[in-house]
Amino acid sequence: MSSAPDEKLIFKLLGPIEVIGAEEQVQVPPGRQQTILGALLLEANRVVSMDQLIDLVWEHTPPSTARAQIQICVSALRREFARVDVDAQIETRQPGYLLRVAGDKIDTFLFERRVADSDAAVRQGRMEDASAVLRQALALWRG
Secondary structure (H helix, E strand, C coil): CCCCCCCHCCCCCCCCCCCECCCCCCCCCHHHHHHHHHHHHCCCEEEEEEHHHHHHHHHHCCCCCHHHHHHHHHHHHHHHHHHHHCCEEEEEECCCCEECCCCCHEEEHHHHHHHHHHHHHHHCCHHHHHHHHHHHHHHCCCC
């Protein structure tokens, strides 16, 4: 059963997007940057293609400058991560980008792990433990 505190989290997606650096919170502007960051976080440690990012931001009608605009957004995110010492890196990897971060630094990962721990406790007949861990998972949701 996992009971790791959530103060070690860097990325919070279960509610409004939050990014916590070593000393302060990163201000991620709504719109393109939040969409790109959200996509990278949901696929943490896996490559998200440029085409996927373009489709997420503009759906069916991307402008001719779509690739350049995605690159600008990624550069801005990298600068902010460096400025506040976020323990994660956005790497350029063909055919797009990869956000390298420990899974336990993302609330969605922790949520899924706690739900799985709760399911395992149910299968073992430990209903009180299952309930406690599931409450911990639900407590990660904000807003």
